[in-house]
Amino acid sequence: MLKQRLISxxxxxxxxxxxxxxxxxxxDAGDPVALAARYEIEGADELVFLDISASHEGxxxxxxxxxxxxxxxSIPFTVGGGVKSLxxxxxxxxxxxxxxxxxxxxxxxxxLIAEAAAFFGSQCIVLAIDARGSSGGWEVFTHGGRKATGxxxxxxxxxxxxxxxxxxxxxxxDRDGTQLGYDIALTSAVVQAVNVPVIASGGVGSPADxxxxxxxxxxxxxxxxxxxxxxxxxxxxxxxxLRDAGIPVREMEVEQ
Amino acid sequence: xxxxxxxxxxxxxxxxxxxLARNGVTAELTxxxxxxxxAKRLVIPGQGRFGTVACLLTDPPLRAAIxxxxxxxxxxxxxxxxxxxxxxxxxxxxxxxxGLIPGTVRRFEEGLRSxxxxxxxxxxxxxxxxxxxxxxxxxxxxxxxxxxxxxxxxIDYGGKKPAVVQINQVIGVQFHPEKSGVLGRRVIKHFxxxxxx
Numbered sequence: 001m002l003k004q005r006l007i008s009x010x011x012x013x014x015x016x017x018x019x020x021x022x023x024x025x026x027x028d029a030g031d032p033v034a035l036a037a038r039y040e041i042e043g044a045d046e047l048v049f050l051d052i053s054a055s056h057e058g059x060x061x062x063x064x065x066x067x068x069x070x071x072x073x074s075i076p077f078t079v080g081g082g083v084k085s086l087x088x089x090x091x092x093x094x095x096x097x098x099x100x101x102x103x104x105x106x107x108x109x110x111x112l113i114a115e116a117a118a119f120f121g122s123q124c125i126v127l128a129i130d131a132r133g134s135s136g137g138w139e140v141f142t143h144g145g146r147k148a149t150g151x152x153x154x155x156x157x158x159x160x161x162x163x164x165x166x167x168x169x170x171x172x173x174d175r176d177g178t179q180l181g182y183d184i185a186l187t188s189a190v191v192q193a194v195n196v197p198v199i200a201s202g203g204v205g206s207p208a209d210x211x212x213x214x215x216x217x218x219x220x221x222x223x224x225x226x227x228x229x230x231x232x233x234x235x236x237x238x239x240x241x242l243r244d245a246g247i248p249v250r251e252m253e254v255e256q
Numbered sequence: 257x258x259x260x261x262x263x264x265x266x267x268x269x270x271x272x273x274x275x276l277a278r279n280g281v282t283a284e285l286t287x288x289x290x291x292x293x294x295a296k297r298l299v300i301p302g303q304g305r306f307g308t309v310a311c312l313l314t315d316p317p318l319r320a321a322i323x324x325x326x327x328x329x330x331x332x333x334x335x336x337x338x339x340x341x342x343x344x345x346x347x348x349x350x351x352x353x354x355g356l357i358p359g360t361v362r363r364f365e366e367g368l369r370s371x372x373x374x375x376x377x378x379x380x381x382x383x384x385x386x387x388x389x390x391x392x393x394x395x396x397x398x399x400x401x402x403x404x405x406x407x408x409x410x411i412d413y414g415g416k417k418p419a420v421v422q423i424n425q426v427i428g429v430q431f432h433p434e435k436s437g438v439l440g441r442r443v444i445k446h447f448x449x450x451x452x453x
Contacts, residue, residue: 001412003375003390040437045375071274076392076435093268093303098394098435120267121304121336123371123394166371166394197373220369250375250390253438 003248004214005045005221006238007199008228010035011052012081015061018052021228032065037072039228042235043252044075048101048169048223051081052144063095070096078126080169089116093124101169103128104142107149107156110163117164126199127165129157131186132173138186145173153186154193161194168198169223175203179226182209187217199223207233207241214247260448261286261295263322263337265312267303272334275434278441279448287312289321297448298325302335302432306361306397307348309336314351326356331426332447338421338428339399347397356423359401368414371396378419378431380409387446389439391419391431399430425450 010017016030026034036047049069051062066079079092080101089100100120106113106127116125130145131138131153138153157168170190172183180203187200200213201223210222227233239249260283262272269285276283276299283299284291292298300309300322313319325331326341333341342353345361353361364370375390387409398417401407409420411430421428427447433440 001376002372002393005374070270074275074435074437074440076394076432094270096268096270096274098268098271119304121308122396123373124267124303166396167373195369196371197369220374253389 001248003045003250004219004242005199006210006235006242006249007046007048007221007223008039008044008235009048009050009201009223009225011050011225012062012065013051014053015065019225019229021231023231033068033072036069036077039235040073040075043239043250044235045250046075046221047073047077049077049079049081050101051079053082063091066092066097067095078169080126080128086112086115086119089120089125093120099124099126099167101126101128103130106160107140107142107151110159113160113163113165117166122164122166125165126167126169127160128169128171129153129160129190130171130173133183133186138189141173145171145176154189157190158193161196165196167196168194170198170200172202176201177226178203179205181205182213182217182219182222184212184217187213187219191218191220197221207238210238211242211245211247214242215245259295260297260299261291262299262301263287263292263309263312265301265303265309265336269301269303271432271434272299272301275441275444276448279445281448287318289317292318292321292325295325296329298322298329298331300331300333300337300340302337304336305347306336306339306345306353307351309340310345310348310351310353313340313354323354323356326354326426327424329425330447330450332433332444333426333428334434335395335430335432338430339397341421341423341426341428342399342401345397356426357399357401357406357421357428358403359399361397362400363397365414372413376411376413376419376431378409378411380407380420383409383420387439387442391429391433391436391439393431395430399428
């Protein structure tokens, strides 16, 4: 059966990982290549690189980073942050990204989703949706959760799935950084509303939060970053806890 | 372990090239029928949709070269590449597959999350134990093989569905071996080491 996925997220600024895991034996904590390789060995099911570079020049460096990361990883990785056009998507796929995440660009021009899906295939187009609670529901926010769009998050999720997004990366901006757990109500609402896989993101503080988002919200995947920082929890330790809770996860295969 | 070519279908073909390079094989990306005919091994990667790749087959020399390869040398067909081995696909009904394996590529049934995205267990009586385990899948259509004897291994996704098929020295895998960690590398290594009959 299909396993539920544990995805490691790395924020990248001008080609360097920021706030990444401080592995004791990796000297350069900002090196995306070393961290990606390490996460693969640790048993992460997938990786997401989010480009948080503020400037246009900074964003150009992500292509070089993808090229290098692709040479060392044998697990899927998604790249997002500032992706605006079919050309951007093409460039990232050509240098080795498996999936590309789009966010604000899709809000501004939803037809981009359909075009990208038709051209590249739904399976490599991830729609990142950042949402905050609002008037009994949730509203889509852009620009790092700062700019309100007035768009209902559940309705937007339905729309992107219809347009051809292969996956939704759903981040609760209310929970992000709080370590208070994922927004179960939001995640559950989106999971029920669409037929594409949903990655839950924002708020994880402990493995129990990941158990909860899998069992209660039925998320297909859980994105985690901070719980791996400073080697607070290892990927295997988290997977052990998930297994004990009856959640199907990928077993790690070791080199023979 | 030389003279391997990868059919250039566009998209992320680099991951497959890198996976081969890790085994010391520098494969050329090509759509040139002559190069495919000369090559000792062919990889058909899984990028885009059925129509994207099947469209390439509407060029007679290229179709002939690929069919010839499928009858005479080791071929690794990945994801959409595996789907291409079949007769047709519901994804793009206007195009024909290679028709080497009887069956139709179908959309996932109602109630199943689509695409199937993630790790699923590949098993089968003819699939070696050392290859059994979880591989990465990313697809919205599945190969409904009408002959079970072409199917080497299965996954369970809304019931048993083919994960690996074989005909001659052609092996079709619905998963992405270049993205399936240690087990995926094992599959690629095995393909590259396969004797050329």
